[in-house]
Amino acid sequence: MPTLRLDRSAVAANISAVRAATASTIMAVVKADGYGHGAVAVAEAAVDAGAGWLGITDVADAVALRDAGLDAPILAWLNPVGADAALAAELRVDVAVGSVDELRQLIADADRPVRVHLQMDTGMARGGSPLAEWPELLRVAREGRGHIDVVGVMGHLPLADRADPAINAPAVLRMRHARDAVLRAGFGPLNVHLGATAGALTDPATNFDLVRIGAGLVGIDPSDTTQLTGAGTFTAPVVHSARVPAGTAVGYGHDMVMSVDTHLSVVGVGYADGIPRELASGACVAIGGERHPIVGRVSMDQIVVDTGRVPIERGATATVFGPAGTAAPTIQEWARWAGTIPHTIVTGIGPRVRRSIG
Numbered sequence: 407m408p409t410l411r412l413d414r415s416a417v418a419a420n421i422s423a424v425r426a427a428t429a430s431t432i433m434a435v436v437k438a439d440g441y442g443h444g445a446v447a448v449a450e451a452a453v454d455a456g457a458g459w460l461g462i463t464d465v466a467d468a469v470a471l472r473d474a475g476l477d478a479p480i481l482a483w484l485n486p487v488g489a490d491a492a493l494a495a496e497l498r499v500d501v502a503v504g505s506v507d508e509l510r511q512l513i514a515d516a517d518r519p520v521r522v523h524l525q526m527d528t529g530m531a532r533g534g535s536p537l538a539e540w541p542e543l544l545r546v547a548r549e550g551r552g553h554i555d556v557v558g559v560m561g562h563l564p565l566a567d568r569a570d571p572a573i574n575a576p577a578v579l580r581m582r583h584a585r586d587a588v589l590r591a592g593f594g595p596l597n598v599h600l601g602a603t604a605g606a607l608t609d610p611a612t613n614f615d616l617v618r619i620g621a622g623l624v625g626i627d628p629s630d631t632t633q634l635t636g637a638g639t640f641t642a643p644v645v646h647s648a649r650v651p652a653g654t655a656v657g658y659g660h661d662m663v664m665s666v667d668t669h670l671s672v673v674g675v676g677y678a679d680g681i682p683r684e685l686a687s688g689a690c691v692a693i694g695g696e697r698h699p700i701v702g703r704v705s706m707d708q709i710v711v712d713t714g715r716v717p718i719e720r721g722a723t724a725t726v727f728g729p730a731g732t733a734a735p736t737i738q739e740w741a742r743w744a745g746t747i748p749h750t751i752v753t754g755i756g757p758r759v760r761r762s763i764g
């Protein structure tokens with residue numbers, strides 16, 4: 407069965423790398439099922455390694471985390487049709503609120519006080535209130551006391567992957583304005599947070615009380631400035647193996663015709679499992695410590711690998727990706743082959759792929 411194994415020690419190493427770059431408390435962001443690696447497992451590894459907070463998109467994502475016994479503070483920031491106020495209060499989940507409308511709705515829905523982080527649009531036009539709306543936001547927040555308590559201010563950096571403090575500076579300034587306005591309105595103490603992985607690794611000015619680290623936990627540095635450790639190893643079995651003569655056509659469409667006698671291995675993993683269907687040449691997997699190219703089209707649940715002179719036994723294990731320093735390709739290489747970013751490689755891993763912890 408195809409398996410994605412999470413290496414907890416890699417998550418710990420990545421947390422250490424972030425801690426070396428910033429004194430801020432780490433919020434471990436485990437949205438999209440922990441960037442494909444399993445939200446609970448990644449959250450546990452991160453908290454054990456010193457993360458003080460957890461970040462999710464929907465309040466409901468907190469159920470599994472709390473059920474697993476994780477009791478770190480949690481923030482949820484994508485609540486399109488209104489956060490579940492009762493669940494947020496029950497599970498002690500803070501809710502990010504990015505508009506006056508959303509805040510009014512939460513105040514109306516909350517029987518018990520919900521902890522709120524007001525979200526600033528720091529230049530991304532992807533949620534958050536622009537600074538001009540903050541007087542109204544704070545007026546509504548003050549009126550809503552008893553239903554909500556403002557305990558945080560949040561922004562998000564649109565250009566942190568450029569690793570250029572000058573580019574981040576306007577957002578940092580807006581965050582300071584927002585923080586000061588919230589304090590003047592009588593709320594506090596506050597958890598102020600702006601930076602994610604790239605900001606935490608490259609620009610200390612963006613790091614307020616918390617840094618929200620998602621990609622970095624599993625070994626992705628969007629700024630490409632820090633060598634992090636790939637936390638996942640994705641393996642799949644060789645389900646069929648054969649020696650074929652020159653002239654053999656492989657896969658749908660017969661796009662690939664083998665030019666010499668060779669050995670082909672069929673690996674039981676395909677685009678339904680997250681193998682990108684559009685791949686540049688060079689895409690490969692590792693079998694027995696050697697890289698072998700993928701030939702022909704990627705099918706829904708299988709790929710064909712040309713192992714040349716090397717016969718492979720059915721049942722052998724192919725490694726699709728793993729940490730750098732082994733024969734296995736990295737998620738960064740897969741991203742290049744697919745013309746995308748490593749994030750979509752890991753979040754695209756399908757539900758059939760068993761998640762395990764190593």
Ligand SMILES: *Cc1c(COP(=O)(O)O)cnc(C)c1O
Binds near residue numbers: 601
């Ligand atoms: C996804 C996300 C993060 C985590 O960003 P990474 O670059 O993956 O560390 C932080 N904050 C917000 C608002 C996000 O949506």
